[in-house]
Amino acid sequence: MGRAGARPAAPAPVTARRSASALEENVAGLLADGPGAHRDIEVHDLRLDLGDGLEQGSPIDGSIRLARTNRGLVVTGHLRTTLREICVRCLAPVEVPIAIVIDEEALPSIDLLSGAPLDPGVDPEIVRLTDHHEIDLEPLLADAISLAQPIAPVCRPDCPGLCMVCGGELAVGDHDHGEAPIDPRLEALRLFEVDESGRTG
Numbered sequence: 001m002g003r004a005g006a007r008p009a010a011p012a013p014v015t016a017r018r019s020a021s022a023l024e025e026n027v028a029g030l031l032a033d034g035p036g037a038h039r040d041i042e043v044h045d046l047r048l049d050l051g052d053g054l055e056q057g058s059p060i061d062g063s064i065r066l067a068r069t070n071r072g073l074v075v076t077g078h079l080r081t082t083l084r085e086i087c088v089r090c091l092a093p094v095e096v097p098i099a100i101v102i103d104e105e106a107l108p109s110i111d112l113l114s115g116a117p118l119d120p121g122v123d124p125e126i127v128r129l130t131d132h133h134e135i136d137l138e139p140l141l142a143d144a145i146s147l148a149q150p151i152a153p154v155c156r157p158d159c160p161g162l163c164m165v166c167g168g169e170l171a172v173g174d175h176d177h178g179e180a181p182i183d184p185r186l187e188a189l190r191l192f193e194v195d196e197s198g199r200t201g
């Protein structure tokens, strides 16, 4: 891809790549540059297989910065996408915009000059570079998306939800059922039969 020499002034685009290592970056050059150096990675039109019942609505866009520290790298990112969710009040499908924030430290596994293995350390939470000085940004991105998932998505802030009497959406139609409320079980059955026959008569 010719991206090995990417410099901060000319961020390399990452476009619509889907393989397991779609976002694997070799950072040997960045590590050699020493503390203070950084590399920006622009992300456009990226789709990931998120698993965990998470479904992306629109592509991921934004940027990720890899900054060299005296210990390794700090990875920061500000990106956005949407997730396909279900409104918790009316059960309608809803696409929720989310902000993806990455803020992680990544440390080398081996010494850049000597190649000697470095102490894996005590903190298993810290991201490790591979023996070839590569970092896979995809798991970081997937984790950040998972953290940004809304707990109780709604189709709109004032969604009134479903009618207690007929089960229909309160936002649609007249729900003044008067003094003789329809049994919701019978109502569901009636709607089912209409759907089956394909007629409304």
Ligand SMILES: [Zn+2]
Residues within 6 Å of the ligand: 087, 088, 089, 090, 091, 092, 154, 155, 156, 159, 160, 161
């Ligand atoms: Zn709703």
Ligand SMILES: [Zn+2]
Residues within 6 Å of the ligand: 163, 164, 165, 166, 167, 168, 174, 175, 177
């Ligand atoms: Zn109703």
